[in-house]
Amino acid sequence: MQPRNMSMSGVVDLAALKAAGEAKQKAEQARAEAARTGQAPASGARLVFDVDEAGFQQDVLQRSTEVPVVIDFWAEWCEPCKQLGPLLERLAGEYAGKFVLAKIDVDANQMLFQQFGVQGIPAVFAVVAGQPIPLFQGAAPEAQIRQVLDQLVQAAEQQFGIVGAPLEPQAADAQEQAEAPVPAGPYDALLEAANQALDSGDLGGAIQAYKNVLSDDPANPEAKLGLAQAELLRRVQDLDPQAVRKEAAENPADVPAQIRAADLDLVGGHVEDAFGRLVDAVKRNAGDDREAARLRLLELFEVIGAGDPRVTAARTALARVLF
Numbered sequence: 001m002q003p004r005n006m007s008m009s010g011v012v013d014l015a016a017l018k019a020a021g022e023a024k025q026k027a028e029q030a031r032a033e034a035a036r037t038g039q040a041p042a043s044g045a046r047l048v049f050d051v052d053e054a055g056f057q058q059d060v061l062q063r064s065t066e067v068p069v070v071i072d073f074w075a076e077w078c079e080p081c082k083q084l085g086p087l088l089e090r091l092a093g094e095y096a097g098k099f100v101l102a103k104i105d106v107d108a109n110q111m112l113f114q115q116f117g118v119q120g121i122p123a124v125f126a127v128v129a130g131q132p133i134p135l136f137q138g139a140a141p142e143a144q145i146r147q148v149l150d151q152l153v154q155a156a157e158q159q160f161g162i163v164g165a166p167l168e169p170q171a172a173d174a175q176e177q178a179e180a181p182v183p184a185g186p187y188d189a190l191l192e193a194a195n196q197a198l199d200s201g202d203l204g205g206a207i208q209a210y211k212n213v214l215s216d217d218p219a220n221p222e223a224k225l226g227l228a229q230a231e232l233l234r235r236v237q238d239l240d241p242q243a244v245r246k247e248a249a250e251n252p253a254d255v256p257a258q259i260r261a262a263d264l265d266l267v268g269g270h271v272e273d274a275f276g277r278l279v280d281a282v283k284r285n286a287g288d289d290r291e292a293a294r295l296r297l298l299e300l301f302e303v304i305g306a307g308d309p310r311v312t313a314a315r316t317a318l319a320r321v322l323f
Contacts, residue, residue, distance in 0.1 A: 051102040064127040065312040067164035068099040073123040080139040129319035161298040206230040228302035255289040275314035283321040
């Protein structure tokens with residue numbers, strides 16, 4: 001049986017969560033300013049940008065682990081491209097960070113054009129968790145494009161837990177939002193108490209404390225990560241590690257057994273093993289078992305944090321077995 005004072009030390013840096021919360025606060029201030037001025041935040045929050053072969057790895061593949069990247073293949077001589085391009089740019093603004101738009105000039109980037117197997121332009125693809133997805137070819141009607149984008153955003157969230165970073169709406173209600181009451185805070189004292197409870201093994205107290213913060217601030221990154229850790233520890237506290245690992249080794253097709261073993265892997269600091277075990281379970285199975293493994297994998301992503309390179313690699317691996 002696992003001791004009650006288990007901690008996540010060595011798996012996640014809890015001290016880094018406070019920095020995440022401060023970063024979130026700054027990002028929200030930037031988004032609020034964007035809503036008032038009608039401008040998207042600069043640098044990392046660009047919604048529309050040009051991509052070439054040299055920047056494709058960073059600007060598209062790496063970024064696709066955080067937000068769906070829609071690719072518009074176009075050329076200056078292509079008349080339909082001149083109609084579709086501005087429409088996609090406008091929609092990128094309206095979707096406000098749920099996806100980003102990468103524009104690739106096929107004349108200047110023939111290698112990318114060939115790698116994607118583009119048959120003609122305009123052609124629109126998406127990349128999610130490093131995996132390319134063909135969307136449509138030609139100048140499609142706006143209603144159809146919106147439907148495709150909605151499906152893309154939904155699939156990215158449901159399949160991979162990739163939500164992007166939505167900006168504040170840039171519509172006429174921006175002023176109303178600016179005047180809306182701000183959730184109570186700061187939460188430093190509550191979060192500190194929750195973190196202490198987590199480290200001391202008071203999992204019930206930690207879970208309730210994190211939930212109290214999330215009831216007022218559902219997107220609070222420190223509380224979300226802390227809650228995911230506390231719930232993981234509660235799941236494994238009564239498990240017999242030796243029995244769980246023996247059962248998982250003897251029954252590779254038993255998804256619940258693999259899920260329990262993955263939880264223990266993560267608590268023990270074997271992050272890649274936990275992720276790999278669940279990706280393999282998704283690959284081997286179908287139906288409810290496949291979905292259970294996928295959902296637990298997304299939960300474990302929350303424990304580690306979206307910015308961790310191990311999560312990025314596992315999202316890409318998950319995409320390979322799902323597509």
